[in-house]
Amino acid sequence: MPTDMHRKARERVEEKRNFYRHLSVYLAMSVFFLFLNIFTGRGHWWFIYPVLGWGIGIAAQYFQLFGLPGVGPTDSEWEEREMRSEMRRLNGGYPSEGEDDSLNLPDMERPARKDWDEDELV
DSSP states (O other): OOOHHHHHHHHHHHHHHHHHHHHHHHHHHHHHHHHHHHHHOTTOOTTHHHHHHHHHHHHHHHHHHHOBTTTBOOSHHHHHHHHHHHHHHHTTTSOOTTSOOOOOOOOOOOOSSOSSOGGGOO
16 A cells, blocks of 8 residues: 555656656657748748747646746745745744754764774874
C-alpha cells in the first residue's frame, strides 16, 4: 500500500512526463507549421498564430508545474514557507513562538579507531 508521500511523488512525476510530452509535440508541430507556411504561405507568416497561442498554453503549464524561475511552485506550501520567513524577518531574524528552532543535524558516528592522541588535539 503506497504511502501518501509516494502517491504525491508518483502524481508529480506523471505531471512532469505529461508536460515534456506536450512540449515535444508542440516543438514538432511548430516546425511542421513553419515548413507548411514556407511552402504554401506566399509572404504571410500565419504559422506564428498557432505557435504563439499554443506556446502561451505551454508556458502556463510550465509555471503551474515548476513555478516561477528562482521562486519555485507558488502553492500552499510556498505560502507557508514565505509566511514563516516573513515572520522571522519581522522578529529580527529569530524564530517566532512555537516555531521549531532546532537545526535537525544528523548524529555523527565516532571513528572505529583513533589515529591520534587526545593530548595532541588543540
